[in-house]
Amino acid sequence: xxxxxxxxxxxxxxxxxxxxxxxxxxxxxxxxxxxxxxxxxxxxxxxxxxxxxxxxxxxxxxxxxxxxxxxxxxxxxxxxxxxxxxxxxxxxxxxxxxxxxxxxxxxxxxxxxxxxxxxxxxxxxxxxxxxxxxxxxxxxxxxxxxxxxxxxxxxxxxxxxxxxxxxxxxxxxxxxxxxxxxxxxxxxxxxxxxxxxxxxxxxxxxxxxxxxxxxxxxxxxxxxxxxxxxxxxxxxxxxxxxxxxxxxxxxxxxxxxxxxxxxxxxxxxxxxxxxxxxxxxxxxxxxxxxxxxxxxxxxxxxxxxxxxxxxxxxxxxxxxxxxxxxxxxxxxxxxxxxxxxxxxxxxxxxxxxxxxxxxxxxxxxxxxxxxxxxxxxxxxxxxxxxxxxxxxxxxxxxxxxxxxxxxxxxxxxxxxxxxxxxxxxxxxxxxxxxxxxxxxxxxxxxxxxxxxxxxxxxxxxxxxxxxxxxxxxxxxxxxxxxxxxxxxxxxxxxx
Ligand code: BES
Ligand code: MN
Ligand code: ZN
Numbered sequence: 001x002x003x004x005x006x007x008x009x010x011x012x013x014x015x016x017x018x019x020x021x022x023x024x025x026x027x028x029x030x031x032x033x034x035x036x037x038x039x040x041x042x043x044x045x046x047x048x049x050x051x052x053x054x055x056x057x058x059x060x061x062x063x064x065x066x067x068x069x070x071x072x073x074x075x076x077x078x079x080x081x082x083x084x085x086x087x088x089x090x091x092x093x094x095x096x097x098x099x100x101x102x103x104x105x106x107x108x109x110x111x112x113x114x115x116x117x118x119x120x121x122x123x124x125x126x127x128x129x130x131x132x133x134x135x136x137x138x139x140x141x142x143x144x145x146x147x148x149x150x151x152x153x154x155x156x157x158x159x160x161x162x163x164x165x166x167x168x169x170x171x172x173x174x175x176x177x178x179x180x181x182x183x184x185x186x187x188x189x190x191x192x193x194x195x196x197x198x199x200x201x202x203x204x205x206x207x208x209x210x211x212x213x214x215x216x217x218x219x220x221x222x223x224x225x226x227x228x229x230x231x232x233x234x235x236x237x238x239x240x241x242x243x244x245x246x247x248x249x250x251x252x253x254x255x256x257x258x259x260x261x262x263x264x265x266x267x268x269x270x271x272x273x274x275x276x277x278x279x280x281x282x283x284x285x286x287x288x289x290x291x292x293x294x295x296x297x298x299x300x301x302x303x304x305x306x307x308x309x310x311x312x313x314x315x316x317x318x319x320x321x322x323x324x325x326x327x328x329x330x331x332x333x334x335x336x337x338x339x340x341x342x343x344x345x346x347x348x349x350x351x352x353x354x355x356x357x358x359x360x361x362x363x364x365x366x367x368x369x370x371x372x373x374x375x376x377x378x379x380x381x382x383x384x385x386x387x388x389x390x391x392x393x394x395x396x397x398x399x400x401x402x403x404x405x406x407x408x409x410x411x412x413x414x415x416x417x418x419x420x421x422x423x424x425x426x427x428x429x430x431x432x433x434x435x436x437x438x439x440x441x442x443x444x445x446x447x448x449x450x451x452x453x454x455x456x457x458x459x460x461x462x463x464x465x466x467x468x469x470x471x472x473x474x475x476x477x478x479x480x481x482x483x484x485x486x487x488x489x490x491x492x493x494x495x
Pocket of ligand 2: 272347350
């Protein structure tokens with residue numbers, strides 16, 4: 001879907017479909033009012049009959065209205081005008097996107113961004129619309145032998161704005177598109193099965209990204225990791241025949257002297273649990289255990305596309321977690337790159353074991369901040385469900401920055417406490433630290449474990465176990481938290 005921005009009167013637009021918003025109780029947005037006037041009140045009459053539900057996201061397609069140049073008018077309900085929220089706006093855009101994808105209109109004029117949303121400027125409304133519309137065209141049919149071929153869907157879409165379009169609005173649309181492309185990459189990597197998306201595949205994907213954009217990539221092999229003393233990461237890889245990879249991405253969009261933000265993504269391409277084997281039901285979903293890594297790659301794609309003036313390092317420890325003759329056993333003690341010894345009481349708590357070495361590696365970049373992203377704990381799904389990522393941090397300012405970025409991006413997180421009291425739940429009789437805590441607060445004790453490796457810098461941890469993918473009928477990766485991370489970096493770049 002190609003986007004442009006234009007100023008114009010909705011009734012005179014010669015596209016396949018004009019999209020305009022309506023409010024509950026027959027109230028109209030400015031665009032819908034202009035359309036209604038041109039067709040002598042035909043729209044108001046249809047609404048008065050109750051053909052369009054007041055619920056936000058309800059839609060009604062009207063055809064061949066006299067006085068309106070476009071053959072189709074898609075009305076989208078925004079709910080009550082004085083109750084308009086980010087969520088209702090996004091829901092309305094998503095509903096419009098669904099209708100357009102099933103339409104033969106071919107091109108559309110999109111007026112929904114004139115919704116009178118408090119506290120959100122036109123640039124935000126356009127960026128969100130571009131992102132949601134582009135995201136709605138995402139399909140994952142790479143591994144189907146027959147691709148769905150459809151003549152339906154919108155190829156060109158014009159955002160209609162009042163007055164002249166400006167550079168800042170164009171930049172906003174570009175940002176929305178770039179985020180959607182990052183999300184698409186993260187979704188595809190997540191959705192690919194573990195026999196395709198191996199640690200090696202993640203490394204190849206990173207190299208491809210580097211070829212197409214201003215990104216440098218280095219991939220460390222098992223030998224290199226051994227030399228660095230990454231005994232914790234390697235202990236997870238022991239049970240697998242797939243070689244582990246440690247992927248380092250470097251995006252230099254800022255000044256040479258600017259300290260980088262470091263993003264770390266958990267890249268367990270399949271998590272069987274290892275010797276502490278998981279139950280069989282639903283185990284296929286553990287192919288998604290590399291969604292942290294996927295979101296780092298997606299975020300790099302987004303920021304490189306928008307040429308963001310900032311320096312960012314990406315670190316991806318990638319491995320499978322398999323049982324096997326040489327796999328790590330419960331009770332084994334391993335030495336991390338930091339020198340701290342770890343008693344592996346449960347081989348299924350492997351995410352923290354690979355992240356801790358990546359977090360130690362991060363120190364060499366003298367980072368402005370480090371954010372790790374991981375499908376780390378089932379407990380996070382119990383605590384926050386599937387709408388909200390868990391956030392824990394050793395710095396409250398950084399936490400607040402990330403929470404706000406999530407709000408702006410429509411990719412929300414909520415902070416859990418990382419108080420010292422919880423550190424007492426991590427005690428080992430035989431090593432410096434066990435890899436699991438005593439009963440309760442599983443998301444927090446996992447973060448407490450990571451906190452032992454992040455004392456040298458400002459750090460935040462995003463637990464995306466509940467938000468990275470959907471189960472059930474629309475099973476699939478969500479591409480989260482690419483929008484949150486990209487928004488955070490946009491903010492850090494001072495834009
Ligand atoms: N990848 C899982 C976490 C997970 C579980 C994500 C279910 C999404 C859905 C992680 O490696 C894991 O197995 N965590 C264990 C930790 C436990 C052994 C302390 C968990 O959450 O059960
Ligand atoms: Mn696990
Ligand atoms: Zn895992």
